[in-house]
Amino acid sequence: MEERPCAVLLKFPGTNCDGETARALETVGFVTEVVQISELTPEKLVGVRLVVLSGGFSYGDYVMAGRLARLVTEQKVGETLKEFRDNGGYLLGICNGFQILTQLDLLPAGSLVENTSGRFQCQWVTLKNRAPQSPFLSQLPESFEFPIAHAEGRLVTREAGEAAGYVASGAAALTYATDVNGSFEQIAGLQDETGRVFGLMPHPERFLRQEDHYDPDWSSGKDGGETHGSGYYLFRSLYDSVTSTSE
């Protein structure tokens, strides 16, 4: 019998998307364990192929989104997540998880700050897949929709040219089709040099099924009467990449 790969979903005080993210991971085939940050040890990641940081408001977004989660993670397990990546592990950060990954320096330098609208934005957005070879995006089309829900999702860099560099190099794996929140170069998601660390502001776990879409007639366009939403294909891409590479 085929052995299912293990994923750990890290939970901080204030994380609130762990349930649906765990469901998404289980749906595509991962064995998923939700681990509270207070219980994380390097040993917990032995045999694990994927670490996921899901959405929410870790530590109430105090100081700035993701800051305290980073400090506590470093205090608790030091460089463990970087070692996990260096040993071939995959890391996915969704929304607040993306903010935490940027804070942990696991993604290209950037900060996620308040939207230019000054408001919490909850809406569907159209995204451009700029890295079709990415382990996270390989089964997604050139353009697709995901929902967003954030107040601090505007990606900024020290200099605007840095963000343009991310687009040119492919680090900006995902961009918004329009200016949604003031992100430099309309960046919605970043990947690291290995391609195994990916963070995005939109919520793929909220669009697992066709009926999650606001349009009842929406279809993925895939043959065979598929009932999956676009988010499913992100997790499915990841599962296929993880299972096709040896530990």
Added chain:
Amino acid sequence: MREFFEISDRFIEAADANELLYEPLGSGVTTRRTRRYEVEFEGGKTALDAFIRKTLFDEISQDFSEGDEAALEGFSFVVEYGMKPGALDLEKEAILTYYRGITDPGFELKDLKIRQRLYVFDAEAKDSDRFIRDICNGAIHNWNVIQGS
């Protein structure tokens, strides 16, 4: 010893002040927010600075200033407010919890006060009452107003 730090967002521009008020004040009045930390401590100042920068400041998106002077210029007035002594300040508690987990921080944090500074531009001095009425909550906040020069 006591130190003051003020942190402002580099990429967030002045916003229309009317968004904060129940009744519009008129056009042209804008606001910006910063956060001011008052730290009482004993021990190494260098270690304290390192803690503050690592914990409370983001190099990419923020500007950092030290001392009691206002970090921004050209304002009409500043409404500075924070939690009353004894009111539960969850942000402060989260920072203190992190501090208590540090082995040998190199200084002792005796007290921390977090204050929001709302800089108001192109308004009249008397308008500060309107901002206090609509933003501050007398049950949990105390506040003061700094008039511009």
